[in-house]
Each structure stands twice: as C-alpha cells, then as structure tokens.
Amino acid sequence: MAVWVGFLAEPYWSGHWDELFGGVGGVGGVGGVGGNVSSSVSGRIEGGSSVHRLVLYVRVTLAGGVLALACWGVLRRRAAGFTERSLLVLTFVPFLGFGMQSYGGEMALRVFMFALPGACVLGALAVFPRVGADRARLGPVAALLAGLALMSGFLVARWGNETFERVRPGEVAAMEYVYAHDQPTVRVLWMSNDPIDNVTPAMPWGARDMERVRYEPTLAPRDPVLVGSLVTALRQAGPHSCLMVGRGQSVYLTLDSGYDEHWQERLRRSLDQRAELRRVFGNDDAALYELMRQPSGPVAEPAPGPAGPLVTWTPWSVVGAVALMLLLAVGVLLLQLPVDQVVEPGCSPRSSSASCRRRRSP
Template structure:
C-alpha cells in the first residue's frame, strides 16, 4: 500500500492558511502495523495458494451464467409481450430467468468482496456487465428508441443543421444551447445524419462513461478496496433517476463528476498532522506546478462548458466548490468568485430572452423550500393507478434508503476514528437546490442524482468503515457480515432499480405507429401545422408521450388539449380543433392514453369509447390510423390562410444599454483577471513578487466586481 493508505496514530492538526504559500516536503511514509505474533508466518500450501484462483474462475463462470440467464430470455420478448406491461412497467413482463440473472449479478459482485484479495479485472467486468444489463434493456428489446424528450432534442440538432443558428423565442432551452451546438458540430464532423440510433444507445454509453470519474473520485478516499468498489457499485445500482437520456443534463452530469473528482484528488488542502481522529481523505496526489496548472485549466474548462449547456449543473458545481473552500478542504480560494461571475454573466446577458419573459418562473421559487419539496415529492404521487403508485413510492424509499445508509456510514466512520468532510459536502450541498425552484416538479430527482456520488461512497463506508491497511483489518472485513450485508443491499437495490427505472415504460416507450404518425405530420407541415394532443392539465402537463419535435420545430405547434374524463363529451375537442385554424390535427396515441390511465386515473375503456364518439362526429374525419395512433382533422377547414413559420430573431438577444456594455466589459475583465490570479497562485513558485501581484490584483478586482453587480441589478430591474 502507498502512503495515501497508511494509518498513523500520532496526533494531527490542520495547517491554517496564513495567506502565504510555501512548498511543504513530503512526510515519510509510516510502515504498516507489525504483525501481532512474533512467530514467522507459516508458508502457504499449494492448495491455499490456488484457492483464490479457483474461486476467481468459479465466479467468472457464475458471471457468464448470470448474463445468459438475464439476456437470452429477455431477447425473446416481442412487441406483443411489451404491450402487456402493467402498472409496474417493464418488470411486469420480464421472464423469471431474467430476474434471476439480475440477482446472480449481485451475488457475483458480493462474493468478490468476500475474497481475501482484490480481483480487479473480475470486479470491473462484473460492474460493466451490471451497467449494461440494467440500462441497455430497452435499447435491445424495443423497436424504436425510447423517451419522448430525447426525440424532441433531435429537433434542436435538426434546426441547427438547417439554419446554423439558435432562436431563444422558440424554446427556453435555446438560451443554453451549448450541448446542442456541440452535438451538431460533432455529428457534422463525423458525417452522422441520423441520430436515432445515438439516442437509443446514449443512456447506456453515458452511464458507462460515468464510471471513469467515479474510479478517479475514490482515489481521494482513505478506505479499503472493498469500500471503494462497493461505493461505485451502489452508485450504479442507484442510477435509476432517468436523466441519462440524450440531453444537456445527462452530459453536464458527466462534467460534474469529472469536476469533483479532479477537485478532491488534486486540489484539497495538502497538509495534515495526525491526532486521535483521522481524516477520511487520503493525501493529495503528488503533482508538480506545471501539472497543477493544467489541472486548474481543466477545472475552469469543465465549468465554462457547463455554463452555456445547462441551467442547474453550474450552480451545483459552484456550491460544492464554495463549501469545500469554506471548510478548508480546497486551496482554490479564488475560484468560487470566478465561477460565480461566469454563471451570473451568462444568465444576465446571454439568457436574457428567457428571464426577461419568465422572471417569476426563474426566481419565483427561490426560498420556497417547502413548496419545492412538496411539488417534487408528494405532488408527483397523486391520482393514477394504485399499482403504478408503487413505482413512485419505490423511488422515494430507494432514495431515502441510500441517504439513510450514507448517514450511517458517516457515523460508523466516526466510531472507527475517521472524520468525513468532502463526502458530506458532495452528499448534502445538492439539497440546497430545494431553495432555488421546483424545476418543473423534478427537483427531488435532480437533488438525489447530484447527491448520489457522495451518498453512494458514504453508504459503502457503512459496510466497510475500515481502511484495510493492516492484515488484521483486511481479515476482519473478510470474515465479517459486511459482504452478506452488501449482498442483501444489492438485491434490494437491483430489484428497486428495475421498478423505479422502468416503471414508466408503458408510456415512455415509443411505438412504431407513433413514429409513422409524426412523419405524416412533418410531411404536411408546410407552411405550418398545429397538432393537438390529449393532456389532463394544459398548464402544467405540457410534455406529450410521443416522439414529438424531432423535425421542423419552427413549423409544428404542439397544443395540449384537455382530455375529457367522460369520453362522451368530445365537443370540447372538436371546438379546440376548430379554434386551432386550418391545417390542424388531433392525435390520439397509445402512449399518451396509457399515461392518462396509469398516472392520472382514466379508465381502461376510455380510449375505445372516445374514438367511437369522435368517429360519430360528422365534422371530423380520420386522416391516419394504425395500431398505435388515430389522427383526426376537420372535414371542412376553417376559413383563413395557414400562418407562416415565425421562429423569432436569431439569438443571443442582448439588450445593449450603456450600463449593459460597461457591465459586460467589467465581467470579461473580471474573468480574465481572476483566472490569471488562480493560475499564478497554483503555477508560480511562492515569493514576494507573487504575493504582491496577488494582493494588487485583488484590490483591482473589487471595483470591477462592483461595476459588474451594479449593471446586473440594473438589467434585472429594468428588463424583467
């Protein structure tokens, strides 16, 4: 073991920052604890030497059996089988051997934790096989790529390919176009013209990519190999939130994981002196000044890439960094100010089209913790099928269980004389998001997702709190009940994953007939078209369950139309179709109807009765019918011309006033100055000149900061 994993019982205290930076020589490594017995160790027999090898071969064969049990029956599922999904979603039609294979994957991993030594290759293969099996299931067995919003994001790429521009008035996400612009550029550079297969495999690929920063992150832990592998395993088994589809959130979450990993491995306070309570973090990875400058540039680049790509992720990054600096766990003391300037400058200037028209939506929820929690948790468990409610309850129980186990992990580490700080920051800083806004009722899901890296690692410390440095500690971990507890926890998590992750699959699955119907709409959208779809709440439920928006986003208007609870009362639908004007259609699709049945509580016979009543109306005619969609139009089109497409002016749309110009220049100067200041602090050898430059740059930055804040306030007050 290296010095980063060595236990020492001498007293320590944290070296306080005096404002000066000095090079500290590395302390010599402390040797491992001497064996308890003075007798020389008994040489191992050939059977004892071969036992770990034979166990590894046996577990490798067991892993192959698990994958065969899981995938062979699952590959036999057809569209007719998927149509039988009930309120619990995909798990309701999975064959029993597939469920047994998922359980056997857990058994293999837990058994590897029981072995006396670390089988890295087999642990990694089991972990990758678990990720692929849990996340690739719909990609393999479903005909079309899943999830409506993933299809909608293809429309952003389509618009960039056709026009080369962003239009903030068309969609709020155009105020944060970074992800879509980068994806369109990479697609054009690689010659990709059809992204449908990319959105099919994106969730699996991005989940596998998440493993890389997680393996880097565990290097900062002073823990045993069992705790580190178990922490990543819990992270994998708890990745049911569902934000990994082709989206800015899924991509910037990867940036977030890399950001916190680099921050905690290389930029923590480098010097500690031991006392009775040992730090839970290992020593900082050794680097020279040039390497630290490169790593600092990586941190700034990761944050800069997330700012124009997503609304929420930069604030979580900033919060984690700021708290680490405040508690003395990061030496990058000037970086929070730099990042705060970057994100507020983007919102204040580049995202003006959004907040100037949605000021209350953006800031109205700030401080309303109770209301945001209620709308994100209890507000989502209302109405609908009693069976489907179990999916929502399972999500709450899984999230609460992981967080409770994380708290127990912190307590167990205290009992073993370790103190955790960095993992607590990663776990609980995301909960500040409840004080921002409800995020469309999804803030609880986002909070748990961002808290999961820290919570998963703390939960692993609840099972394996020792560092495993000495032979005595390693033997205690092996013969304890911890591997058994890991097995039980893994079985609960994998079963809960299949319910929580794929419980919405009856209406999140995309049907082939729905894709064909949308192709019909795109073929008739010249100059524009209005597509009416059935919603239970036309103000809050504005995301249809269908592959919408993949093309011609400026030409097709998707109009949520109130679905009558009594299918006889179709007059409102006819009236809405007339009010929509010429070249308008009403779509009744199976995924949206399934959503109304499972999540809202519409009856199982509602759809056929609705179609019968629509067919009886002489004003309507069917224009398209297949197994998944029935689409209507008026027999006699309303008078008037079909309006032309009007996406609005090309962005970014910045209202330039004298104050705005001065504020933007001050922001640019601040970003350059603060970036240079941090590079000098990290890359230049400490001395009198460096100290003087840092002090003078600090005093010069204060008036720039004041001008920037004044211009920002002036913009918010006059342009909202």
C-alpha cells in the same frame, strides 16, 4: 459556467427572478420549502393507477434508502474517528434547492442527482468505515445485499413507466404524416389532463419542422363518449389543425391520471362517429382527425426567429465581457511562466531556503 449563466441563459432568467427565487424564505406556502417538497414527492404520487403509484413508491424508497445509508456512513465514520466534512457538503448542500423553486415538481429529482455522488461514497463508508475493521467479514455480505436491493429496485423504478415512455412505430408514422402536410404551418392538438401545467406530450414530437408544427394541449375528456369539447377545440385552433390520439399519451393518462384502461379505443370510436370529423390517418397506435369543413381564415406562416442565442446587451454585459477577457489574458500569461518562477506561499522570489528550492524544482 459564468459565461453561460450570464450571457447565453439570460433570456431564461431575465424577468423571471420570482420564479427562480420565489421560494426563498417560504416555509409552508406555495413556492416555499414545504410546497416544493410536497409537489416533488407526494404531489407526484397522488392519483393515477396502482401500478404507477408502485413505481413512484419504489423510487422514493430507493432514494430514501441511499440517503439513509449515507447518514449511517457519517455516523460510522465518526465512531471510527474520522470526520467527512467535504462529503457532507457534497451530499447535503443540494438540498438547499428546495428553498428556491419546485422546478415543475421535479426539484427532488435534481436534488437527489446532485447529492448522489457524495451519498454513494458515504453509503460505501457505512459498509466499510475503515480498513481492517473488526467485523470485516460482514462488509462484503452487506455490500452484496445492498447491491441486489438497489439493482432490483432500479428495474422497477427505471422501466416501470416504459408503457408510455417508449416510442411506437405507429406514432412515428403519424408524425411523419404531419410533417408531410405541414405547409405552411399546422397545429397538432394532443390530449392532456391539465393543459395549463402538463404541456409535455408522451409522443415522438419535435423531430423536425419545429417552426411549422405547433403543438397545443387540449383537455382530455374523462368520459370518452363526450367528445364535443374536442370538436370545439379544433374549431378554435383555426384552419389546418388536427387532433392526435396516440397510444403513449393515452397510457400516460391511464397511469398518471386514472383514466379508463380502454379509454383510447372508446375515444376513437366516438370520434369516428362524429359527422364533423374525418380520420385522415390511423393505425393501431395513433390516429389523426381534422374537421370536415375547415374554419375560415388564413393559415399562419412559419416564424422561426433569429438563429443562434439571443443575448441582451446592457452596460453590465460589457463590464462582464471585459472582465472575462482580462481573466483569460491573465490565465494565458500565468501558463507561459516557467515553473521555477512560480512562487509558492510562504516563499519570496529570492528565498534560498532548501524547502523553497525543493518546491520550485520541476
């Protein structure tokens, strides 16, 4: 882990300390604890369709229910005379992540996943706080009801977004067309409700030719009749550019941002009627458009960059590498020592007490 963070992940954290730790010490502002929590929870529920909000509410309810059950487990164990310090640390230390950054609005998901192992154990202890409890007959019933509730909610929380998360054959065929015509490079414009922050498309992108295909988000018009901005975006993208209208991204805009249910069909009709555009590929799931007259100028050549991880070497990098080699050498030497030469705490190498002899015996 130290090698990965210190060397291989260095291009990410180098020069981005404010993004990583900008929320430390903040309470209510953007980047602070309050902003990170709101962007990860309530900020993801705002807007969109009622179906999508239902899915998000179910997710929040399930997460809150598991954590509430974990807290109840702590109280029941204390009432039974047990103190679960290690499980408390395992469950609640991940919540310190809210003080660092919002992680693009997904910090709550990371915190919950890291806290889940300890929370599950504490939740189980809430149902069975000790062996041979007085009300042991209610334990299996409570466990059954909790399991049914979690499984039922999981079906909604996991598969509720299936309409835009699944990959459709028509969209795959559209991307295959792009890959077949990506010499030397091609720009693919896709619809986004926020081209600044929402830069991950809901389409089968990046399967290959990453050095040749460049994906650029463009603002999806609320009114599917007003497509002039899309034509302008194609002109500004330069030669050998195309606009992709896919079913997955359109459904995402409907569920997450409240676009009209028939937005894609109306948008495609509007694009088909534009004299400046021509549809080069189309099926029920996706369509590709390009300008009839390509803008002037050269097409960019692919620039894949150097192969392998990029490590910036500094004097501290050398110190860390030398320290790592020394630690590995010490570890190898310790592994080669016979078992009877390993000294236990409280025993000297020449101790002859019976307890120390028992500890040294293999």
